[in-house]
Amino acid sequence: MKIMPISMPKDIDKYFFNRIKDINMINTQLSTLKFDIPPQMLITGYRGVGKTFLLRKILKDQGNNILTVFLDISEIMGRQKGKLTEEKVLKALLNEINNAISQNQQSYKKWISKITSNIKKLELKNYDFSDNIDVLDIPLPVIKDNYDKLSKFVMELPQKIVDSSDEIDGFIIVIDEFQLLKNIEKPDAFFWLMRSYTQKQFNVGYIFTGSVSKTSDIINMINGQEGAFGGRLIQINIEPFTFDETKRYIDEKSNNLKFTDNGFKRFYACTRGIPLYINSLSSILPNNVVCDEDIIKQTLKLNIDQVAMMWIYIWGRLSQGEKDFIVYLLENDGANRETLEAQLDYSKSSISRFIDSLSNQGIIEFNRDKKFVLSDKMLQLWLKIKFETNGFYPL
Numbered sequence: 001m002k003i004m005p006i007s008m009p010k011d012i013d014k015y016f017f018n019r020i021k022d023i024n025m026i027n028t029q030l031s032t033l034k035f036d037i038p039p040q041m042l043i044t045g046y047r048g049v050g051k052t053f054l055l056r057k058i059l060k061d062q063g064n065n066i067l068t069v070f071l072d073i074s075e076i077m078g079r080q081k082g083k084l085t086e087e088k089v090l091k092a093l094l095n096e097i098n099n100a101i102s103q104n105q106q107s108y109k110k111w112i113s114k115i116t117s118n119i120k121k122l123e124l125k126n127y128d129f130s131d132n133i134d135v136l137d138i139p140l141p142v143i144k145d146n147y148d149k150l151s152k153f154v155m156e157l158p159q160k161i162v163d164s165s166d167e168i169d170g171f172i173i174v175i176d177e178f179q180l181l182k183n184i185e186k187p188d189a190f191f192w193l194m195r196s197y198t199q200k201q202f203n204v205g206y207i208f209t210g211s212v213s214k215t216s217d218i219i220n221m222i223n224g225q226e227g228a229f230g231g232r233l234i235q236i237n238i239e240p241f242t243f244d245e246t247k248r249y250i251d252e253k254s255n256n257l258k259f260t261d262n263g264f265k266r267f268y269a270c271t272r273g274i275p276l277y278i279n280s281l282s283s284i285l286p287n288n289v290v291c292d293e294d295i296i297k298q299t300l301k302l303n304i305d306q307v308a309m310m311w312i313y314i315w316g317r318l319s320q321g322e323k324d325f326i327v328y329l330l331e332n333d334g335a336n337r338e339t340l341e342a343q344l345d346y347s348k349s350s351i352s353r354f355i356d357s358l359s360n361q362g363i364i365e366f367n368r369d370k371k372f373v374l375s376d377k378m379l380q381l382w383l384k385i386k387f388e389t390n391g392f393y394p395l
């Protein structure tokens with residue numbers, strides 16, 4: 001039986017579909033690494049459109065001469081107690097760098113001795129090596145309020161690894177869910193720090209990505225005119241599958257799903273070509289009948305929680321004010337700031353906070369009519385169906 005997964009599968013190639021153009025575009029940028037031109041990118045796109053899957057695939061397919069690191073900030077947030085700090089992010093990065101080099105067992109020993117000698121040349125006087133946590137063979141200093149040295153140590157390491165090995169031409173670091181870096185104390189300063197090191201590292205490429213709206217302030221903070229990278233990050237938006245791509249995808253990867261013409265149109269209208277929704281709706285459609293419009297409508301209505309699963313989780317973590325804000329946009333088909341300030345029972349500063357937080361989570365966006373609107377049609381459908389069925393919106 002064929003499966004269309006709704007979470008990250010281990011065997012990426014078995015489930016991955018197409019994206020040839022995106023892969024070529026990103027790989028073209030990455031190919032400059034070996035010519036000492038470090039590519040820096042920002043990958044955006046709707047929730048569930050496949051940014052993480054795509055980047056995992058791209059990293060996996062790099063040749064042996066390129067080392068790669070995939071750092072997911074949401075994992076660090078999930079693992080830790082208390083506040084997210086710069087140190088925790090840097091330590092996690094260091095850990096991943098070590099994982100990357102340890103995969104190549106043959107060269108590992110050779111690198112490690114060179115790297116270790118390089119590390120020793122760094123001024124690490126303030127580090128206490130006595131009760132060090134060894135990440136395999138790298139003596140990892142205990143960090144004692146010495147953020148400057150820790151950041152220098154970690155941020156310079158990838159380039160040092162490339163420099164210390166003839167077989168390695170470059171290092172690619174993907175930072176997923178980067179918008180969560182907003183939770184550290186001084187996100188601005190952290191982005192500037194990264195920027196300052198990337199300028200001196202000719203064979204290290206950074207790719208930032210996350211579930212964030214294109215019009216959010218975090219994008220400005222990192223890549224706006226006044227932002228740390230000041231527009232130098234090449235911004236690539238990952239689009240949903242087109243109608244035809246969706247059709248081919250279903251033909252190739254689904255468990256023999258069949259549609260009438262109108263049934264498929266409906267299927268596409270509901271999923272909007274977003275793989276997450278294509279996969280979750282496909283997994284509940286009957287595969288022994290030809291699905292028409294009605295079957296799609298009914299299945300979706302009865303199983304909306306399964307298809308919109310991601311939203312149940314996100315909704316649960318929003319504040320009451322953010323929920324009221326979303327419901328207002330839903331019922332009024334979007335609104336501008338003045339209307340929101342006049343109509344919602346919240347202060348101007350609260351409304352600004354909702355706007356920041358919801359755009360940084362990719363839930364709302366600012367459209368061409370200068371209105372805030374909900375970014376995701378499935379969220380809208382979920383709220384509507386819940387309201388119709390229960391008489392009230394999810395709590």
Ligand SMILES: Nc1ncnc2c1ncn2[C@@H]1O[C@H](COP(=O)(O)OP(=O)(O)OP(=O)(O)O)[C@@H](O)[C@H]1O
Pocket residue numbers: 004005006007008009015016017018019045046047048049050051052053054210211212275276277279
């Ligand atoms: N090219 C693809 N081929 C097949 N399935 C895909 C593809 N891209 C994404 N998917 C499916 O959609 C799901 C969601 O993709 P992914 O997690 O990469 O989205 P995302 O854009 O990173 O979303 P978020 O913004 O929520 O992090 C994946 O688990 C995968 O099952």
Ligand SMILES: [Mg+2]
Pocket residue numbers: 051052053176210211
């Ligand atoms: Mg993702």
